Amino acid sequence: MTNLRKRAGFHGLVLAAVCGLAPVTALVVAPETAQAQPPAAERPTPAQLLNDFMHYVLVDRYDLAEAMGRELLDRNVPGPELVAMIETGDVARFTSSCQRAMRDQRLEEVSSGLLKAYESGKLARARDPIEILKNIEMLGGTVRGRLMARERLLAAGEYAMPQLLTALLDRSNTALGGEVRRVIIDLGRQAVIPMATAMMKLPETQQETVAETLGLIPWKTSLPFLVDLSQGTKNAKVRDACLRSIERVGGGAGEAGALYRELATAYYDERLEVTSFTGEDHQLLWSYEPAIGLVMTAIRTSVYHEAMAMRLAERAMQLESASGMTSDATLALWVAANFSREIDAPAGYENPAYAADRRGADYFAAAAGPRVCQLVLTRALTDRDTPLARRALAMVERTAGSRALASAEGRTALVDALNYPNRRVQFEAALALGVAQPRDNFAGADRVVPTLAGAVRGASSQVAMVIGADAEAYQSTRKMLQGLGYTVLPLGRNIGELSAAIAEAPAIDLIVGNGLDAEKAPAMIGEARGTPKLSATPVLLLAPSDQAADMKRRYLGDARVAVRPVAAGEAMLAQAAKDLVQAASGGPITEAEAASYSSRALSAMRDLAISGNTVLNVGDASAALTTALGETSGPTRMKVGEILSRIGQERCQRALMDAAAAASGAERVDLLNLTRESAKAHGNLLEARHITRLVDMASKGFDDEATAAASLLGSLEVAGSQVVPLILQSR
Template sequence: MFIMQPQLAEANARALLDLNLEPVEFVGLVEDSGQLQRFDEAYRRALRVATLEPVAAELWALYEQGKRDRARGLQEIDRNIELLLEGLRARSLATARLLEAGEYAVPQLLDALLQPRRPELRGLVTPILAQMGRAAVVPLSEAMLALDPASQEQVIRVLGVLPHRESIPYLYEVAQTTASDQVRRAARDAITQIDGAFDPALPVGSLYRQLGERYWSDRNTRSIVSFPGERHQLLWNYFPGIGLEPTAIYSELYHQAMTMRQAERAMRFDGGDREALSLWLTANFSREMVQPTGYDNPAYSVDRREAMYYAVASGSDPVQRGLARALRERETAIAREFIAAIRQTAGGEALQGIQGNQGVLARALSYADRRVQYDAALAIAQAMPREPFAGAERVVPVLAGLIRDAGVRYAVVIATSPERQQFLRSVLERDGYTVLAPAARLSGAADAISTVPGIDLFVLDVGRGETDQTILEIQRSNRLATSAILALLSGAEVPAAQTRYADDHLVRITSTGATDAQVSASARQLFERAIGTPMTDAEARSYAEQALVALRSIAIGRGVLRVEDAAVPLVAALQETSGETRMRVAEVLSFIGTRRAQSALMDAALAAGGAERIALFNATAESARRFGNLIEPRQVQRLKEIAMTGGRAEATAAAALMGSLNLPNEELVPLIV
């Protein structure tokens, strides 16, 4: 059966939405009309009509939200708990509604479980809590810690039949801290039921840290949340005299909050647990990045300091551990924050980052993202290491590359159709990417990729069969492993692919039918999630300036880093830069004692004019005073001509350079006679 008048059906649906009813009100409207079955059938038929599908989905979402909101209401939960004492039919209906309310019903179910004056309820709510599964574990565990021994024993018995390990640290805490033998035995029995055995030697702090690790590792898949796909999740606290209290938090911040909560508990049991501190710092950086501007985070009050404050105060080891984790998990933005913390505590902190913890800071030089390489190279240069270390040869070339490539974003389009190649390339170029020559396969782009420092974004439009294989090839490449990947698939293939890559923050799936604006938005959102906001021109200039300062310090110092390793990129930068940046490049080149470097300075001076020529003559003179005459005869001849015919300041600078070159007397005679 099909809808015969789709335009009228759409108008009616819009009229319902325009009433702006609350979700619960809309549910009442549908159910009170006696047309619930008809509403359900109309929704299913509308899904088969392209023009009706969006509005039908809106109405159905409103209805489903209304049912959830109604089931979660305090009065509705109380009413359903009372219905448990009625006949079998009422009890069955009430049980279904309480299970639909899920985690929201736990506080009142807990009250009923612990109500001494109504023991008949205890046997009725216990199986409901058991059926709730994971949804009941966290609130009951939080409550258990603050209850009296008799009540703790009741809750422990319920947790023992819930086969979810989130309760294990809480049960171990009770087992190791309670003064009640009965509670201790109950906790041990519950642990044995859940985990197979009780180990009295297990430290409670490490168990809480492990639970924090589990929440952290679930941040992308979100498999241990109670309300997948919803705007909010619940945090739980138990207050004596008040009871179990839920607090709503944005879903995108839930895992960070739970990770930090468990890490804090771990540190309360073991103040020296550096892994727990490192985990807390990592989650806090993530929280700060994800949290919307202006959001009042219930798990992180506004009077707490910014994440960087705690990182720089934590000392070298936890920060290095955090950096190692970020590199391992390909969390580029977090890695950069940890390197920034190392730089703020420069010197010993950075040196330990190079050599300690298996040289995590040096390993960052080989990370696939260029901004992490840049940050690591600057941190190492700032520390001025005096002892050799693995990867030292990469520092100076990375710094030199900063001068030319800091703000450049490279992208590659892999698409089977030339038309799609050009379409996607034009979208990316409008967004400011430098797009390499498109190819039909990754192997076809290999040569182009080898010519640039790294790839920030891949856009794939190669069909399902090739998409998974291409993503795998990219992520197995040491140079490309942290590149963001936007894959376009047909609409029917998108949901399954989104599920496959749900836990990979470097991959985003969108439809091949996306418009240029939608492709652009998807690429922007992916880039910001995977790497961070694009570098501004001001940031690129700042990076270049920092690199030049670092290279100058390396040249002046007597450390293990060699400024000579920057000769080739600096010569190229001398030709491509201008103004103050060019003068700084020239200054650094004056510390490199090679014929190529000094000749490049001289060529630049001869090609320039005015004040710039004089400044470049002076830089060449500095090089000559340090390393002697390394310029070519043709350059000497041109220099003599300028010294004889140039303006006063220019001729004087040329003459001074001739003196620094220590030319033979016969070369100087024309200036005098």
């Protein structure tokens, strides 16, 4: 026990620091705190406030209940103290009062705050390092004491592992070590990663003990570590212990690198079996220092899985490199996790798993090259991860040449992205393909140029659809959406009713489920996810007020779904729609973004036209470009005109001449010159009316205009009878 006590002080400091970041140990302070407080003698105690809150909830005086609950929150009572106060009274009455209060919109914030503070307080008490140490000592005491200690240590979970590991390895008290081992085994998956992390750096005699213990925990998350150690150790006893444990947990033959990649994928996918504290703001990262022991570091849950995926993928790459067989799949997984780390990190957050002076994700992705980035893109498209898809596309566009169409896992990721239900992804995929200048034909090539043309016109338009049965509610929601800039499709009772309108729309940017209950909402979302054009579209559910809280919890982990009470005000719903679309797809395409897409698309099409690329035929966009010529102005119009001048179609040359005739001044001169370039490249494709108008310009226009018109006449090689009058009129 000496070693255990010696390390208790250190672990107490570490755990206290972690708890300061991770579980909430005190009541959350509500926003409205700037109120004058009565003298302390007149103020009710926290216990009185709690009793009054429960009483007023039960008698339906929600206004007074809100006041009592908010005052209790404002007191900022420490979590363990609140727990003791509640457990001194009637716990069932407290929880039932909070659950009842949450059904009322006015009390939802206060009651959920009280429940959260109570649960956080229980966790803080269980995870207190001093309490953990006491409970480990109690494992060597009476039967009743052992049962109580065991229950409390299981409640502490992963937070108890530093002291439990120390006790397990302490050979001075083998009886206690046996009890500790049973607790560790019963902790299950929460014990695996701390134990496995320590095992790789422990002395060989202790490695054997930990390896044997891991074999008694039926979770395969230990397999990569056990296989790694078994293949790397020179100690026969350690190797045999690892092999026995591998067999016990169901592991077959396999390379450690592949097993690390498989586990890294589980973390990247954020599977429940690799998430210790579901619903909490923080998880724990583990390291082992021989002079200190197991060290835990709190990390935000939003970036925890990425950190673990990167750590495991890095070990896999080390092993693969040593064997001379570096895997693109492992590298792509690491790049994807690194992108996701940046995407998911809270603003200003200092990630303890990623040094501030380490280069950003784009640097490593660019170095990995287009083949790896297409693997990342494939993963993003499969997961319907729009932000990741855009990051991968940006790197493909930056690094790829004609090789960009190399197949990724049997699929052509860039072409698949053209059909992805998000316009930014579609535009950026088309841009990447256009910049790549492919030399060989491929399935889907015919969609690239029309998509580029779509980026020139109407990129910033937004389309929303509303699913519900109430026509009056639809009109109210439609008005709100139109105020946000959306074009709103007609009301549909289900998605199938709107299939024709969905097909005609360039994209659906938002779905609103209006008044759908807990039965109908999941069915609608399932139908949307099964419809290719809607599979990644964010969904705002306006739920019945008495079901909103439960539906919020149901979709808590889905960034593409938001839930609000149907009775919420228009301003709240509008903000919810904005926040949802921003989080799920990057928000509406702004005018500045639309202008950028337009400019980049025109540059790509110009380069394709100049190169005469036969795979991506710019002529496929001739109809859209002739329309755009009439809708644009300034430099953008000239870029459109230049592309049209390089397309050998009648409609293109005639559109240029019509635009020149309708223009004036310098713009007319520029358009006449572009028409001349078309005539030089493709011959005379104009109609007689154009020639008549052109002769008139040449004879009556000012000098620059007349010269440009005359030059065009020459390039058109019109009959001499139409040119002679120009000479005779000038005498």
